[in-house]
Each structure stands twice: as C-alpha cells, then as structure tokens.
Amino acid sequence: MVSFPMSDVNMRREIPGYHGRYLRIDLSDGSSTPIPLGPQILRDYLGGSGLGVAILLHERAAEVDPLSPMAPIAFVFSPLVGSPLTTSAKFAVVSKSPLTNRINDSLASSGFALAGKKTGYDAIVLVGQARHRSILVIDDDQVRLESADDCWGLSNQETRDHLRLRLGNEFQTATIGQAGERQVRYATISHDGRHAGRGGSGAVLGSKNIKAIAVRGSHRPHWAEPAALVGLAKQLSEKSFGPATAKYRELGTASNLLTFNRLNVLPTRNFQEGSFDGAIAISPEELSVARDRARASCAACTIGCEHLYSMKNGSGSVRLEYENLFAFGPLCGIDDPEIVLEASRRCDEWGLDTISAGGTIAFAMECVQRNLLDEPWLKFGDGQSLLKALDSIVSGKGLGSLLAQGSRRMAHHIGHESIAFAPQVKGLELPGYDPRGLQTMALGFAVGTRGADHNRSGAYEVDFSEAVDRKHVGPESAHLAVETEDKAALMDSLILCKFLRGVFTDFFAESAEILQLVTGWDVTASELRETARRIVTAKKRFNILAGWTPDEDTLPRRMLQKPASDDLRGHLSLERLNELISAYNQARGWSPEGWLHPSDMQSEIF
Secondary structure, three states: OEEEOEOOOOOOOOOOOOOOEEEEEEOOOOOEEEEEOOHHHHHHHOOHHHHHHHHHHHOOHHHOOOOOOOOOEEEEOOOOOOOOOOOOOEEEEEEEOOOOOOEEEEEEEOHHHHHHHOOOOOEEEEEOOOOOOEEEEEEOOEEEEEEOOOOOOOOHHHHHHHHHHHHOOOOEEEEOOHHHHOOOOOEOEEEOOEEEOOOOHHHHHHHOOEEEEEEEOOOOOOOOOHHHHHHHHHHHHHHOOOHHHHHHHHHOHHHHHHHHHHOOOOOEOOOOEOOOOOHHHHOHHHHHHHOOEEEEOOOOOOOOOEEEEEOOOOOOEEEOOHHHHHHHOHHHOOOOHHHHHHHHHHHHHHOEOHHHHHHHHHHHHHHHHOOOOOOOOOOOOOHHHHHHHHHHHHHOOOOHHHHOOOHHHHHHHHOOOHHHHOOEEOOEEOOOOOOOOOHHHHHHHHHOOOOOOHHHHOOHHHHOOOOOOOOOOOHHHHHHHHHHHHHHHHHHHHOOOHHHOOOOOOHHHHHHHHHHHHHOOOOOHHHHHHHHHHHHHHHHHHHHHHOOOHHHOOOOOHHHHOOOOOOOOOOOOHHHHHHHHHHHHHHOOOOOOOOOOHHHHHOOOO
16 A cells, blocks of 8 residues: 655635635655645636636646556546535546547546545646556545556456445445456546546546546535525425426436437448347347336435446346437437347446447448458347447457457558548447438537537537427527537536536526525636537647647538438538538637637646
C-alpha cells in the first residue's frame, strides 16, 4: 500500500453547491494536490462535461497521447450532486479519447457520484501511471494506492464484490473490466452496473495501471436556499411521473426499436438497410411476454427507466436499452433475443461499449461479405459468430486485436476503400439512428465534437417534430441543431438526466431557477444559454488543439452516395450536408469551415 501526501489539505473555498477545488493526483510520483476552482470558472463551466473540458484544457490534455502517462482523466461532479433533485446523482468522466483522439465526455448515474463529491472536491483528476497494478482509494482527505494483483483479470461485478469485502460497504467504486485492462479503445468504466465510456475512458484508466477507484467522504456541500430547493425538487419529482417519461418507465429506451423500424431509420446490417424483418422477435414488447422483467432506478432517480430481463440459460438478468438492443440485433442482423442479451451481459462484465463493439463487428461482417476480410465464420445473422467476436476482442486473439481498435482504424488497416462504409464519425461508431432519414440528426452527428453521438446533440427531437421534413432538411434549420446541442451541453454540465427534457416547459429558465436555489447566484436563462455555447466552444477548442480539421465533420461516404435500400426517399447528398454544416458553423459564430475566432483560442481558462 502506498499513501500519498496531501498538500494544502485544508484549502477550501466553498460556494453553495460546490467545494471550490479539484484534487489532482499524480500516480507516478505520489503527489496529491488540491487545485482551487474560483467562483468565475465554476459559474462559466458549471460542472460535469463543462467543467471537465475546462480542466482538461488547463491540464493541456489535447496535446498528449490519450494512453500516455501524461494524459489526464477527470471524474467531475456538479453543483446538483447530493441535492434532493431527481436524476442529479450523476458524474462525468472526461478525457482525450483513445478511439477518436478528440474530446470524450461520458456521463452516468450512480452512488459513485454521491460518494465522490463527499470527498470534498468538485473533480478528481488523475495523471501519471502507477508503478504497479493498483486500486486508488480516496477516503476524505486521505489518498492511497493498494495492490490490485488479486482482482486484475476479474470482471466488473467480481471486482466490485471483491472490493466490497476488502474495503466495506461505505466505499463506492468505479472499475474497469478485462477490456480496460487490455486497453481496448472503446473500453468503459463501470459503477453500480452502469457504464461511462463511449470513446474509451476505460482504456485510459487501464493505461494508468488503475483497476478501480474507491471513494468515501464526509464533506457535504450546502445549498443557498435549502427549503425552497426541497420544494422545487418535489415538484420536479411529481412531473417526472407524468406522460413525458411514461414510455421509459413502461418499457425503457428499448421501446424505440419498433418505432424506428416502422420509420425506416433502424440501422440494419451495418446501415445497408433502415428496417429489420426480425425486429418484433427482439422487441421489448415481445421480451416482456417471453421472460421475467424487473424495473430499477439509478441513484436519486424517480423515473425508473431501467429494465432487467432474465436470461433463459439461468445466468441472471441483463439491463437492456435501445442502443445495445440495436447494436447486437439489427446492426448485426440478429433476431435471437438470447444472443442479444448474452452479448449485452458480456459487455457489462468485461467493460465494452456496446455501440462501438456492435458497430465494429457489423463493419467486419460486411468486410467478410465483400471478400475484404478472410474470416468466413463471421456472418450477418449468426449469433454465435457475434459472441465469438466479442470474446476475441477481450482476449486479444485472432481477429480480436483488430476489432479492439474500432471500425475507423480497422478500415485503414483493411484498405480497399472500406472506410466508405465504416460506421463512424471522427472514429466514434454511430448510434442507432440512420442519418439519411433523420437529417437534423445527421448534422448533429457530423459536427459533434465527440463524434457521432445522440446524447450530445439530441437533434432527432427536431426530426420527429413538425419543424422540419426529416428527409429533406435545409440550411435554414441548422439553428435547430444548435439549440438541441446547447440544451444537451447544459444538461450534461449541471448534470441532469436527458429523460427530464420533456418535463421542463422552459428548460433554460427553469434551470436558472434551480441553479439560483443551489448556489445563490442571480443567474438567468440568457446567461445559461451563453454558458452552454461557451462549453460547446471549449470542446471545439480542445479538438482544434488536438489536430481537428474541417474534413472530419462529415458522415461515412455510403450515407452520402445513396439512400438505404428500403427507403429511397431518405437521401442526403454531400453537397447538402456541407451546406448544413456551413450554416451550423455560422450560427455558432465560427468560420463557415468551423474554425474558432483567434480570441476563443487564446483566452485563459483559469
């Protein structure tokens, strides 16, 4: 066991809702230093994703290899964590992505957020590399490394169980599975059975020789107007039981499957089609009849959208969401629910992002179909070949070493213009929305600083509204994509669950009221709109420093050359996408190509 000295341990500049500092731990030399966070930086970037990118810019993370010892990874809380507000027990993991080499901010709900904030910090930042395989333990103002030799090689659940016995139930843990240990570029970080890690934060933690972080604390933040905050929290909880969240309580996010299938925007067989004949067999409506189902909630959540389905082989139950259902079902042409559930279970245990795992395997299946890859066992519709491919990713054997790199790197290795149908933007695999039939979403995917990500844009809400013709979106609608992205940036920085977005009548105004009661600031809706734009601009700044160029803001060529085979009207040309991107950039006040003004690149963050 190695204990780290804590310098300036009593330094604390508390603002209601905050501790006013982050903890910087250098795993290489044993230093552990609180870094002050002044009122202005907190008000400018709030917490979560916003504060995380500000810290990474301060730490110069854009300029280093994400898997090098110098690369920082930040676990960032928010002013709402620990408050009575529903869905506020969330944290962000922010780093440079080993999958994309661009900004990566992943969010999830768990007890780790609550315990982590009680350590007395608004963020925990790790740099350096531990000399040995280790568990990082943060116990209030004490920081130490313990050996991880006895849990290296264990799954996420086995590691959590092991650490519970070793450290006790008061500690909350964030762990990596075997995928993170092997630095699979889309490995996740797991906590309470949930995951943060699109883009490979689990690989970053594994590169630092850290198997898990365990946190416990007694520093509770206070609120500016606690009585009024409790009253507002009750109102928000009551609204969360309303019709805006009803479908998620009933069937979870997986309920989107049949809707998207009917609209021909359900990506099938690596985006070759937009609908799947076997969708009904794996739909939650069918699964709910055929097997036991239980509901659960994230920490401090009143919505309860989590749905667990039993495995017929007796191996327990599996959390099923739309994205893993899509990625291991239609995307790979598989309609066997037991295979889809088993693939999801293995990803949970090993710590693999399901979207990137499914997308990379589906891409490999098409390469086999086109005789570009000599792996005849890997076929669309073959469930056993899907499971074999997942096994190989974690073992690193055979094709697995290539699959572990993600579809973009795999396409560059295979060549033969296979990059044209690799399902990725900036290296991040596309989620379950066919952009040809959801063209505001297509714009959101193309310009997204993280890559193709429905959680950072939310532009599909525009496509499903009456504001646009989703199959023929023009540049005059680009501002709608900006608005959904700004809203997502604010939700990810406060932090609140995206499923609350339908509960608010005026999101920015109501968020301002929440923040006033928490911090005492005289914040307004107008200020929060500017804050959201500042955060998006900071992410773009990070990417430019990391080497971004305008040609990255695009979609796979397949999607710009022809429509899906079963929806001929769903067509998006390269010319129209470029018009949308130019309009988006100008709506943000950037150059038409997407470059920031020099003042935005040179301004001080701290």
